[in-house]
Amino acid sequence: MRPILHTLYACTVLSLAPTHGLALGTGSDGDWSELDREVEALAASLLSDGGGPGLFGRVRSAYLASSDVLGDLGGFGVEDARLGVMGSHGGYEYRLEVDFADDWGSGTIGLLDARASFALTETVRATLGRFRPVISANGLLDEGDMVFLSHSVIGTALAARDEGLMLQGALSGLDWALCIMNGLDGQGDDALASLRVSLDLRPSAPHSPDRLTEGAYGSPEEVSAQAALAMVKDRGNPGSDLALAEFRAGSDVWSLAFDAAQVGPGGFVSLASNIGGSLAPNTNPHSVSLTLMVQEDWELALRVQELDLADLRQNDLALTHYSSGHDVKWTLGLTQLESSTLGLDTELWGIALNVGF
Known part of the structure; x- marks a missing residue:
């Protein structure tokens, strides 16, 4: 900014x-x-009277290639071309962000965030407008602050923006977030509701900056750890329930992340940012990732995802070079999707440049 x-x-x-x-x-x-x-x-x-508006934005361009799918894919694309403004005035904080790219044709060009936040009480903060609900740590990541080229499957299922109201606070050491969003039926009366609670397992450890990032780069030297549980129910899609358990740990040298979801009989697509985030009914997908700083400005990352559907497994490997933190970085990534049941074994690789301010 x-x-x-x-x-x-x-x-x-x-x-x-x-x-x-x-x-x-x-x-x-x-x-x-x-x-x-x-x-x-x-x-x-x-x-x-206020912090004054601040301008921020970034461009993420990439080359993706695969000899196995999509007719021998090999081409360039602009995944993100974002511009936003944020600030505060009279005790209210605001954020407005738009994206001029369409994420390789799978996303939506236009408004991303349009929200205002304010203190409802001394311990409760409210957010109103269009935003990402606080449910999944991976889903909350800005695409420019990730080590991998994409969200995890679970993160993608919970990364979409929606209009609604969110309340956040802390109680007896637990951080909580309650969201009431429009959900699948839009402005109909069948809302989506979610609740997330998280616990800092090492409260004495120093915390990272407010900016949420993936991996070890820029994290405090001392080891930190956090566990979280979340539940989501969309009344606009009967049976569309989801329960999520998360664990995060790491330092400035390494990081570990584990996510496990339980999907109801209606599946879950209510907050999917693209088709890759559709979770099949009655499945228990899970993901584990490990990152390691191999040099001061180089980070290696591995992620294994079990989708609990037709024996599908997705393996992601990434190597990131930080030229100026997460604002300016190169990422080389490889994704392997395999299923012995479907006889599937395909690979997709890409290289992306992210430049932000």
Whole structure:
């Protein structure tokens, strides 16, 4: 995120200078120092009502190839071309983000986030608008902050944005998030409801920055660990229930993630960000991933996913080089999808460049 109003503030300060008694003529060094202090004070007063909007965005371009599927796939694409603004005003925080790319034809061009957050009580915070509900840690990851080229299958099933209300807080050491979203029937009266509770297993360990990232890069040196449980029910699709268990641990050298889901008889597609996130009825998919910093700015990652459907297994391997953290990085990835039942054994590889600000 980068401030976009510094120039405007400076121009405003200079235009108001005569009315505030700021002498802009020649003078001694002491006069100019006093002028600097007055300019800074006036600029601070202009910012006092809010943090000021900040501009952020990123572009992620990739080359994907496979000799096994999609007619010998081999081509370039823009997965993300995003631009957003965020800030605060009068105790309210806001975020607006759009995407001008269509994620290789599987996504939706247009509005991503449009939300406002505020303190409902001293311990409860509310979010209203369009956003990703807090259910899955992997699903919450911004695609520019991942080690792998894509979300896990479980993460993809819970990565879509929707309109709704979210309440978040903490109780007796447990962090919780309750979401009421539109769900499959849109603005009909059959809403989707979710509840997530998480526990920090090492509360004394230092926490990572507010920015949620995947892997070990940028994490605190001391080992941290967290466990979470979540439940989702969409009344717009009978039998569309999902229960999720998660475990995360890691340091600045390694990271471990485990996810396991139990899907109801109606399957689960309510929050799938693309077709790859459709979870089959009465299945128990799970995923485990391990990442390792092999050098200061190189991270190696392996993920194994069992889909509990026709003996399907997906293996993901990724090597990421950080040029400037997650903002500027290269990722080389390989995905293998295999099923002895279906006689399937296919591979997809790609290389992606992410540049953000």
